[in-house]
Amino acid sequence: MLLYRGFNIGLLRNDTGQVLKYGGFYDDKFSGEATAYLPYTQNDTLALPAKLRVTYTGAFPIYTDTLNSFDFKGLIAFNGKTVRAAEQSKWYPVIYDVKNDRELLEVTYDIEVTCKDCQTIYINGSAPQAGPSGKFHSTIPRQLLLFAGNYVVQALPNSTFLNADLSADEAAVFNENIGSIINFYRFYLQVPYGEKITFMQHRSVEPFGPKRSWGFVTFPTIAVAGKPFKSEIDTQKRLFKNIYSYYFYSHELGHYYYGQSAPANSTLKWFFLESMAEFLSIKAAENKYGKEATQKYIAERKPLMKDWKVKPLSQISSPNQIGDGYRYTYAPMILLAMEKNFGSKTVQRFCRNILQNAGQRTDYPFLVKMVKSAGVNDKDWKAFEATVMEQTECNKIFDHLP
CATH class of the missing domain: 1.10.390.10 (Neutral Protease Domain 2)
Incomplete structure (x- = not known):
């Protein structure tokens, strides 16, 4: 099991509630952003139980006036307004298939999230819900992205915007350009584009210049930090203001394939x-x-x-x-x-x-x-x-x- 290195494990239990012994707390082995924990019995690794109950806690820095020297998808980021945690950060326990050397990142889920001071809570693949708590469910396997805090939701027929503050016309132009990319991919690859995209605007915990931005994708969410969505739209020409935005969103949308x-x-x-x-x-x-x-x-x-x-x-x-x-x-x-x-x-x-x-x-x-x-x-x-x-x-x- 992989879990973000900033968390402190309390207990591992099996499906009957029995407390399990595990390796990884001492002399831990890192795998990217995570620590690897291995339940065991005597000296052998334990076969995966039908249910694994994990108790853990953690404390993380909040970046407001003073920002970190870096930000990336694998960071659990608190900025005083929102918390952002993508699947790469292992904010939830991720099962690691040792034999085949792969992380089982895509999971169906039934999750309750409580955030006492959050206006909105979003889990990737579900509709955002009003805080301070929400229950999220998906029968489609997803990589889990959490975005919670104080922001507004704009739900449109073809996409949803989180924390974007777009006018109706700006949102329409944005959708038109995204639609042109998706239509080209359907033609070029002859494979349907099977997702309604959620566009998430988040404030990075790394300082950015006025012309710099970065983003990542956890389908069906595309997350962007830096330039606001509305700054990229030319409502008169009904295009992105420059071709580099078109490249950026084309690249991120290409990750569906x-x-x-x-x-x-x-x-x-x-x-x-x-x-x-x-x-x-x-x-x-x-x-x-x-x-x-x-x-x-x-x-x-x-x-x-x-x-x-x-x-x-x-x-x-x-x-x-x-x-x-x-x-x-x-x-x-x-x-x-x-x-x-x-x-x-x-x-x-x-x-x-x-x-x-x-x-x-x-x-x-x-x-x-x-x-x-x-x-x-x-x-x-x-x-x-x-x-x-x-x-x-x-x-x-x-x-x-x-």
Whole structure:
């Protein structure tokens, strides 16, 4: 079982109420943001009981006037107005499948939340409720996100906004642009977009400049900190004020497919999660703004990558060898190079095939398998590997881009 390292365990009990012995409290082992606790009997790990009752408490800093040096999805964030805790933070006990090396993050739930001074309480996948307490239920497995505090809810036919303060016209324009992205994805991938999105605006506990923002997705919620939603909308042109907002929301919406429908794992986890979503965002923006948008996207990244060196995807042995620059900038260029070399229809089939083969290990052999199933023959792929995939100097990729 994984639980956020800031919590203090009181008791573990099984389904009969018996107090269990467990390892992890002393000489604990960290897994990302969490501590791993292992119930055991004598010297052996205990088989998972039908019910596991966990009692825990914790105290966390409240960031108001003085802010933290960082904020990220794995932080349980209190800012004096709201509390934000996503599934990555392990604010609830997460079962860890040791044998298959995976976290069982998606769960059905029946949860009662009490927050005495909260105006609104929201659990991902359920409708927000008025505080100070609410009961939340889902028969659809969800990753759990908690957002509670003093904020208002705006429920519209196609989406819900939390803490956004949008006018009716601003909300309509926002919805129109999000709808254009979703419609393109339905066409491009030939897979329905099966979620009504909740857009959550939260105040970060990290200081931000006026032009900086960050966000994350826990479907069906897209959370954004920094720039308010309303600052991004041009109600006259009925567009986002700049194309970068379109890229951002296209990327986050793309995680419904690469992340939700097709979970990423194994050595190329970050390629199949973040690089695929970023490539989708490039194609969505191209569909909306034209091929000039893609050319501008490439040109803006060329000076950033001129001195970068990388390990080829075929040599990646650990997910963390694919850092931020690799996953968000360089690897999407590989996909654009594939498109130029093999054709847009072939790469479109490649993207669809990944979704149709969800659940497999997302390593390099899987990537090659998906490429060849899209219609690329062995000779052509080996030539592409030699000229693009096996290169270590990133600037060479630009010789193979449109």
